[in-house]
Amino acid sequence: MNILVSGGGIAGLATALELGNRGHQVTLVERAAHLRVTGAPIDVRGDAVEFASRMGVLPKLREQRIRMAEHGVFVHADGSVAARLPVEEMSDSGDDIEIAREDLARTLADALPESTDIVFGDSVDVLTDDGAGVDVHFVSGRAERFDLVLGADGLHSVTRRLVFGPERDYVRHLGLYVALTDLPAEARTDRADRTSPLYNYPGHLASIARYRNKAFGVFLFRSGLLDYDHRDLDAQKKILLDAFAGHTEWKIPQLLDAVRADPEFYFDSVSQIHMPTWYRGRIALVGDAAHCAALLSGRGTSLAISGAHFLAEELEDAGGDHTVAFERYEQRQRPYVEFAQNSVTDGGELIVPSTQEAIDVRNARLQAVAA
Ligand SMILES: Cc1cc2nc3c(=O)[nH]c(=O)nc-3n(C[C@H](O)[C@H](O)[C@H](O)COP(=O)(O)OP(=O)(O)OC[C@H]3O[C@@H](n4cnc5c(N)ncnc54)[C@H](O)[C@@H]3O)c2cc1C
Numbered sequence: 001m002n003i004l005v006s007g008g009g010i011a012g013l014a015t016a017l018e019l020g021n022r023g024h025q026v027t028l029v030e031r032a033a034h035l036r037v038t039g040a041p042i043d044v045r046g047d048a049v050e051f052a053s054r055m056g057v058l059p060k061l062r063e064q065r066i067r068m069a070e071h072g073v074f075v076h077a078d079g080s081v082a083a084r085l086p087v088e089e090m091s092d093s094g095d096d097i098e099i100a101r102e103d104l105a106r107t108l109a110d111a112l113p114e115s116t117d118i119v120f121g122d123s124v125d126v127l128t129d130d131g132a133g134v135d136v137h138f139v140s141g142r143a144e145r146f147d148l149v150l151g152a153d154g155l156h157s158v159t160r161r162l163v164f165g166p167e168r169d170y171v172r173h174l175g176l177y178v179a180l181t182d183l184p185a186e187a188r189t190d191r192a193d194r195t196s197p198l199y200n201y202p203g204h205l206a207s208i209a210r211y212r213n214k215a216f217g218v219f220l221f222r223s224g225l226l227d228y229d230h231r232d233l234d235a236q237k238k239i240l241l242d243a244f245a246g247h248t249e250w251k252i253p254q255l256l257d258a259v260r261a262d263p264e265f266y267f268d269s270v271s272q273i274h275m276p277t278w279y280r281g282r283i284a285l286v287g288d289a290a291h292c293a294a295l296l297s298g299r300g301t302s303l304a305i306s307g308a309h310f311l312a313e314e315l316e317d318a319g320g321d322h323t324v325a326f327e328r329y330e331q332r333q334r335p336y337v338e339f340a341q342n343s344v345t346d347g348g349e350l351i352v353p354s355t356q357e358a359i360d361v362r363n364a365r366l367q368a369v370a371a
Helices: 010-021 048-055 058-063 101-111 158-164 184-189 233-243 252-261 300-317 322-342 356-370
Strands: 002-006 025-030 042-044 072-075 081-084 097-099 117-120 124-129 134-138 143-146 148-151 171-182 196-201 204-211 214-222 266-273 283-285
Touching: 002 010, 002 143, 010 025, 010 048, 010 101, 010 300, 042 048, 042 101, 042 300, 048 058, 048 300, 058 097, 058 101, 072 356, 081 356, 097 101, 124 148, 124 158, 134 148, 148 158, 158 283, 171 233, 171 252, 184 214, 184 252, 196 356, 204 252, 214 233, 214 252, 233 252, 233 266, 283 322, 300 322
Parallel strands: 002 025, 002 148, 025 117, 072 196, 148 283
Antiparallel strands: 042 097, 072 081, 124 134, 134 143, 171 214, 171 266, 196 204, 204 214
């Protein structure tokens, strides 16, 4: 089949790989000018480890495995250690693979069959499904017809909007925003330092994550849903800078300077997507576009991998009958999604306590556990 995958994140790359491995002709369109490989280390866990194995990428993922979370420490404003991050409370089993998002994305991209056509800097604009195929009009003006279109374009999926309606009908905001910024200066000056410090003040987290010779800042803050252009980098930076304005303690000023200078700054809401169904006709959604579980679940990447695997396997088993395949894909993927979405129960209180009292109680509890 001639299949369009919209979005080159983990879900899009995994889907393109699974379909390409089964002989489909895949075109992958990514809106950014290049693969977006930034991001904090993420986890491949549970059955996703087995699916990664079937994709042929598991040995490479194991090679690149890191253990950053083990070095996480909550710190006071003066940098002294307040408590250790409870890694055991946050992982499933020793089989989990913690890996830099960039390494996972590059490994999947490198494994794509040569026949994969990757188009950067474009986006679907109009999708017309006439029952026998989908006519796709792109923002660039290009037009092409595909047998199937798979939307793997993330939390703010344009495919979802075009086919199922506005994001507001499906989004469940968890009351937090997340931002990531590269810290090249910190990586150079603090090479010997393996710790990943996390500093809280009520409703806010600023932290430095380190792995190998890299360092980047991670921010979380509590806020209701904000209205801004998801593609306007300056607007995103302003929201983050305003949220941490007036705080000169710990390393916040340096981290905010890094945000100002970073062309790859990442900012998004911590929200889930709940949809009654993920397909219509010849168009289906995969990954965050269909069922974002939010970073608090720690399972978005594993869901992207399992979804890609089920979708491609079911298309093969159904002999290309997409109606049967999409239905079975959804049946197999749903339980994983429900588990992941339901696993977010504390609204991020562990890593972003809402009050000073909650920060103190958390630290005391973790100190007691460690003693
Ligand atoms: C730069 C970046 C950094 C991230 N960092 C973290 C992190 O640190 N921790 C964490 O838990 N999760 C992070 N995530 C989210 C995490 O990768 C996903 O939750 C999970 O891997 C599922 O992936 P996904 O492919 O469904 O969505 P995403 O990873 O969000 O990928 C969606 C892709 O689609 C592209 N896209 C969006 N709109 C269009 C369009 N109209 N046309 C074509 N392409 C489009 C995006 O540029 C992106 O490459 C990050 C995502 C991105 C994009």
